[in-house]
Amino acid sequence: MALLNDLEWRYATKKYDPNKKVSQENVDKIVEAARLAPTSSGMQQFRIFVISNQELKNKMVGLSNGQQIVADASHVLVFAAWDKYTEERIDSIFNLTSKERGLPSDRFVDYTNRLKAIYLKQSPEQNFTHTAKQAYIAFGLSIAQAAELKIDATPMEGFNSEQLDELLDLRSKGLKSVLMLPIGYRDEEGDWLLPMKKVRNPIEEFVTEI
Numbered sequence: 001m002a003l004l005n006d007l008e009w010r011y012a013t014k015k016y017d018p019n020k021k022v023s024q025e026n027v028d029k030i031v032e033a034a035r036l037a038p039t040s041s042g043m044q045q046f047r048i049f050v051i052s053n054q055e056l057k058n059k060m061v062g063l064s065n066g067q068q069i070v071a072d073a074s075h076v077l078v079f080a081a082w083d084k085y086t087e088e089r090i091d092s093i094f095n096l097t098s099k100e101r102g103l104p105s106d107r108f109v110d111y112t113n114r115l116k117a118i119y120l121k122q123s124p125e126q127n128f129t130h131t132a133k134q135a136y137i138a139f140g141l142s143i144a145q146a147a148e149l150k151i152d153a154t155p156m157e158g159f160n161s162e163q164l165d166e167l168l169d170l171r172s173k174g175l176k177s178v179l180m181l182p183i184g185y186r187d188e189e190g191d192w193l194l195p196m197k198k199v200r201n202p203i204e205e206f207v208t209e210i
């Protein structure tokens with residue numbers, strides 16, 4: 001129930017108070033929610049960049065259709081997914097899992113061979129469609145965690161991902177940006193969306209019980 005109250009409370013904040021900053025402790029919790037997210041085969045096919053540098057945030061406004069949110073928010077989290085699967089990337093997480101669980105190093109060989117047979121046959125574009133989907137799941141959990149802390153957040157995909165990749169030098173890391181999550185504290189007076197009713201499809205239209 002508490003989660004539902006938090007989800008009622010949150011909204012896609014349109015105006016932040018630039019003077020209010022999120023504490024490092026709370027930023028860490030919002031990132032941790034994403035790190036704990038379930039992912040396909042547990043591969044965590046994405047990374048998060050936490051941006052608080054004002055100069056960088058100002059530059060990001062220009063590639064976000066002029067959305068001032070990005071500059072005024074306390075931090076901007078950028079969710080960036082693997083540009084493609086590689087043998088090393090697939091092996092890496094299963095090597096870690098074997099090590100952490102004290103399992104034989106060949107414990108996951110059959111499984112990783114099956115994953116490689118699927119993903120390494122696909123195009124990088126098909127791979128990225130899959131890796132980006134994993135980022136969306138984590139993104140949702142970060143949004144919920146922020147709401148639980150009464151921290152505002154704005155889910156954003158309204159930006160030029162190629163320009164952002166260049167600005168953050170993501171290509172060299174084998175990553176492509178998927179989503180942005182500005183977080184901070186709402187400007188109570190200046191945000192036109194704050195007094196508006198939250199609108200969702202009626203439950204009877206939304207759900208089918210069979």
Ligand SMILES: Cc1cc2nc3c(=O)[nH]c(=O)nc-3n(C[C@H](O)[C@H](O)[C@H](O)COP(=O)(O)O)c2cc1C
Pocket residue numbers: 010011012013014067154155156157158159198
């Ligand atoms: C994937 C995604 C991308 C979004 N991109 C933007 C964006 O670029 N700018 C913006 O102001 N809102 C953006 N939104 C916010 C949605 O418009 C908003 O979540 C939706 O209208 C529901 O309203 P609520 O979040 O206030 O409940 C995005 C939401 C999602 C989930």
